[in-house]
Amino acid sequence: MSAAESPPPRLQMRGITKRYPGVVANDRIDLAVAAGEIHALLGENGAGKTTLMNVLYGLARPNEGEILLDGVPVRIADPADAIQRGISMVHQHFMLVPVLTVAENILLGAETMANPIFLDRREARKRIVELGQRFGFEMDPDARVNTLPVGWQQRVEILKALYRRARILVLDEPTAVLTPQETVEIFAVLRRLAADGRSIIFISHKLYEVLEIADRITVIRRGRVVGTRLPLETNEEDLAELMVGREVQLTVDRGKSHPAQPVFHVEGLRVRSDRGQEVVRGVSFSVRAGEILGIAGVAGNGQDELVEALTGLRRVADGTAHLDGEEITHWPVRRRREHGLGYVPGDRQKYGLVLGFSVADNLVLTQYYSRPFARGIQRDDAAIEAWARQTIGEFDIRTPSEAVRAGTLSGGNQQKVIVAREFGRDLRALVLDQPTRGLDVGSIEFIHKQAIRKRDDGTAILLVSAELDEVLELSDRIAVMYRGEIVALVDGPSANKEDIGLLMATGGRAPAAGPAGAASGTAGPGAPA
Amino acid sequence: MARLRSYAGLVVVPALSILLALLVASFLIILSALVGPEGKFNLALPLVAYWSLLEGALGSLRGIANMIVAATPLVLTGLAVGVGLKAGLFNIGATGQVLLGGFAAALVGERLAGAPPLIAIGGAVVAGILAGALAGFIPGFLKAFTGAHEVVTTIMLNALIQLIISGSVNDVFRAAGPTFARTASVGAAELTGLGETTLHLGVLLAFACVPFSYWLLWRTTLGFEIRAVGANPTAARYAGMSPRRMIMLTMSLCGAFAGMAGAIEILRLGYYPAVFGTSIGFDGITVALLGQAHPIGILFSGLLLGAMRAGAPLMQIEAHVPVEIIDVIQGVILIFLTAEVVVRRVFRLKAARVEAGELQTITRTYGEKVA
Numbered sequence A: 001m002s003a004a005e006s007p008p009p010r011l012q013m014r015g016i017t018k019r020y021p022g023v024v025a026n027d028r029i030d031l032a033v034a035a036g037e038i039h040a041l042l043g044e045n046g047a048g049k050t051t052l053m054n055v056l057y058g059l060a061r062p063n064e065g066e067i068l069l070d071g072v073p074v075r076i077a078d079p080a081d082a083i084q085r086g087i088s089m090v091h092q093h094f095m096l097v098p099v100l101t102v103a104e105n106i107l108l109g110a111e112t113m114a115n116p117i118f119l120d121r122r123e124a125r126k127r128i129v130e131l132g133q134r135f136g137f138e139m140d141p142d143a144r145v146n147t148l149p150v151g152w153q154q155r156v157e158i159l160k161a162l163y164r165r166a167r168i169l170v171l172d173e174p175t176a177v178l179t180p181q182e183t184v185e186i187f188a189v190l191r192r193l194a195a196d197g198r199s200i201i202f203i204s205h206k207l208y209e210v211l212e213i214a215d216r217i218t219v220i221r222r223g224r225v226v227g228t229r230l231p232l233e234t235n236e237e238d239l240a241e242l243m244v245g246r247e248v249q250l251t252v253d254r255g256k257s258h259p260a261q262p263v264f265h266v267e268g269l270r271v272r273s274d275r276g277q278e279v280v281r282g283v284s285f286s287v288r289a290g291e292i293l294g295i296a297g298v299a300g301n302g303q304d305e306l307v308e309a310l311t312g313l314r315r316v317a318d319g320t321a322h323l324d325g326e327e328i329t330h331w332p333v334r335r336r337r338e339h340g341l342g343y344v345p346g347d348r349q350k351y352g353l354v355l356g357f358s359v360a361d362n363l364v365l366t367q368y369y370s371r372p373f374a375r376g377i378q379r380d381d382a383a384i385e386a387w388a389r390q391t392i393g394e395f396d397i398r399t400p401s402e403a404v405r406a407g408t409l410s411g412g413n414q415q416k417v418i419v420a421r422e423f424g425r426d427l428r429a430l431v432l433d434q435p436t437r438g439l440d441v442g443s444i445e446f447i448h449k450q451a452i453r454k455r456d457d458g459t460a461i462l463l464v465s466a467e468l469d470e471v472l473e474l475s476d477r478i479a480v481m482y483r484g485e486i487v488a489l490v491d492g493p494s495a496n497k498e499d500i501g502l503l504m505a506t507g508g509r510a511p512a513a514g515p516a517g518a519a520s521g522t523a524g525p526g527a528p529a
Numbered sequence B: 001m002a003r004l005r006s007y008a009g010l011v012v013v014p015a016l017s018i019l020l021a022l023l024v025a026s027f028l029i030i031l032s033a034l035v036g037p038e039g040k041f042n043l044a045l046p047l048v049a050y051w052s053l054l055e056g057a058l059g060s061l062r063g064i065a066n067m068i069v070a071a072t073p074l075v076l077t078g079l080a081v082g083v084g085l086k087a088g089l090f091n092i093g094a095t096g097q098v099l100l101g102g103f104a105a106a107l108v109g110e111r112l113a114g115a116p117p118l119i120a121i122g123g124a125v126v127a128g129i130l131a132g133a134l135a136g137f138i139p140g141f142l143k144a145f146t147g148a149h150e151v152v153t154t155i156m157l158n159a160l161i162q163l164i165i166s167g168s169v170n171d172v173f174r175a176a177g178p179t180f181a182r183t184a185s186v187g188a189a190e191l192t193g194l195g196e197t198t199l200h201l202g203v204l205l206a207f208a209c210v211p212f213s214y215w216l217l218w219r220t221t222l223g224f225e226i227r228a229v230g231a232n233p234t235a236a237r238y239a240g241m242s243p244r245r246m247i248m249l250t251m252s253l254c255g256a257f258a259g260m261a262g263a264i265e266i267l268r269l270g271y272y273p274a275v276f277g278t279s280i281g282f283d284g285i286t287v288a289l290l291g292q293a294h295p296i297g298i299l300f301s302g303l304l305l306g307a308m309r310a311g312a313p314l315m316q317i318e319a320h321v322p323v324e325i326i327d328v329i330q331g332v333i334l335i336f337l338t339a340e341v342v343v344r345r346v347f348r349l350k351a352a353r354v355e356a357g358e359l360q361t362i363t364r365t366y367g368e369k370v371a
Helices: A049-056 A079-084 A102-107 A121-135 A150-163 A180-195 A207-213 A236-244 A303-311 A333-338 A348-352 A359-363 A381-394 A411-423 A441-456 A468-474 A497-506 B002-035 B045-058 B061-086 B094-111 B117-146 B150-170 B201-219 B221-231 B233-238 B243-269 B280-290 B295-319 B325-338 B340-346 B358-363
Strands: A011-020 A023-033 A038-043 A064-069 A072-074 A087-090 A168-172 A199-204 A216-221 A224-229 A262-272 A278-288 A292-296 A318-323 A341-344 A429-433 A460-464 A477-482 A485-491
Touching (some): A011 A049, A023 A049, A023 A064, A038 A207, A049 A168, A049 A199, A087 A150, A121 A150, A150 A180, A180 A199, A180 A207, A199 A207, A207 A236, A262 A303, A278 A303, A278 A485, A292 A468, A292 A497, A303 A341, A303 A460, A341 A411, A348 A411, A359 A381, A359 A411, A411 A441, A441 A460, A441 A468, A460 A468, A468 A497, B002 B045, B045 B061, B045 B295, B061 B094, B061 B201, B061 B221, B061 B280, B061 B295, B094 B150, B094 B243, B117 B150, B201 B243, B201 B295, B221 B233, B221 B243, B233 B243, B280 B325, B295 B325
Parallel strands (some): A038 A216, A087 A168, A168 A199, A292 A477
Antiparallel strands (some): A011 A023, A011 A064, A216 A224, A262 A278, A262 A318
């Protein structure tokens, strides 16, 4: 966007400073967004992106600085005021009522009234359909939100904003919950919105996405703007360095693996989903000591259930799993752990941590009952504390102390707590499920290095990730999972990204049908309730 | 320092809830005097009433003893609810657990009526604890294996236990002598006052449960598991704990506390009457919430409610305010505690950082399936 300077930009934030006790979350930040521009806001977790957007959305009042809309200074009192002025926000976690219809969700808070008592549903429905048609995502206004795929729920959020006549649309990590296919589709929608003259602020820390979608990129680090770039004049390495403040290795130096004997052996494994469908259908593989076996696949092809079955959280319907020669197929979680199985779960807040507990308690969450952390039935707080302090230093967990609640840490540091807990003991095998989901580049680099280190220590590692790049980068061998089966097993270092992507999408057969229902963002919205 | 501040944060809302409840009760006291037989409008009456309440509880050694005796079962039922909240369980079945515990104590006490007092009391109390634990275990088991919500099952169990007991007291266990239906006297198992006071052995037993609970919850691995299951059951399962086992165990433990409370009340009375109306089970909810589900807090809130019970008679004599106003105060405290938002709004307090477990246990939706 090299628009002439004559008309003032749609949005200007000048010298925004926001202090919280002990921290300056935003330090004299300047941001200008033109009409029809897609402006990416890039920064690590905790860099101050969210604070800046909260200031814009009226959720936080800046200590200094001013906001101008179309060149006119404004004071935004609260979110209702922001919406009134045409600023809308699509949160990472959708603010939708699942049991209401699309139309009802859109009307909530912006009711179109036929008269003082009744809603004008017909008029509302008409506008929703019109808006959808105009921006290329027609939607059944009577479909219930909980019947829609995630990608479509996000579109409902966007429709909600458009219904409120948003001129500035803030999207907070919109692709975090989407499949690659859905991401492509939402980008198309965003481009149409920009072409219509709306300004879009796109918050992300995925470098390649930002390069693909943004007209301009503003990078924030520790509350300050450290640079603004046009996508054409920059690249991933440059952006990563700006973001982190030092040179970042985007690809880890993994060295050569020296696999030894098979340690983790799975044979003909069959597992059912919560709904009773067989979603893992006869999977066999073997992970050797000192190697990383990556499982690539579109989310929802049975990976979650496979991991749960291997770690003891889900019953195995048929088949066997062996760890270091012993059959563990039906062992409970704790026995597997004691036999040397580590596990970094995919959902860190639901499975990996007790957010209300201290960092120290979370670091011993799986070993609290054994020496030296317990003597008999009594906890040894001194030993727990000492070990926590040591681990915090060793794994560079950024926390004021071991006594603060884990929920107060940033996502990257929360993940480091889990990694420290699981990696910090002798293991035979390690299951990594989405180990870097939602993390910034600095944390990703750290966790990848730790994984390689663990591999070189002789641990057999099973890596499951929806990020194909991650699988390609770390794995010594890659298994592609499609509809509950392993359809290909290839050498990691020599694997070709396009080939694997095709296998993930089609299972290596005729590319007629999409993957098992899960990722088909192309499917229309659900039937009317 | 930080720890001190976080404790201060815990005390603020309960303290303000009490203050608001006293204010609301003041209106009622003034109003009841106004519409009463004398029809007087007396703005100072609430102060007179509250002063005599205080005097009744703390003005004499006897008052203090009465306060402690009244607080004894409340501390226990407070723990029966509070420890459950730590595990994410809302045990409103303390009433039934109290009744079953008391009944078991009465029956065993009856058998041991001729034994040496310490053995008789010991046997009867242990019976009460076990019976209470059983009454707690049943909803725990149902929740662990079927997902049935403990609020629903404990309410139903309350009624069931009460009816079965009063039925059998009227029939098979009815003692021959007395004119009304009751069980036979527990004889040597009766908890009599020590010296001149109403204090009895059960007081020691009950108050020992406070440090025990604290130790259990924060100093043992079992307590760590209980709190982990309460705060995040899926993470607890991931970490190799068994939420099912913890739910059954915690509910049994809660029931044991309530059962002990029932045993103490019945052994003080000396027999089990066909109609044993007691509110200590439900009062435990107020005690637990007022004490923020923390054993020390429960000790203090139990003493506070005990003081109101002990001081109420003097208040009625001196200020002519009916003792029932105590129930009103207690009820309003509970409302303000559960409607914490209201208290915070009135006093312009910042919202609490949401702590999993405790209050969330009460406000969260039903029907969660146990893994």
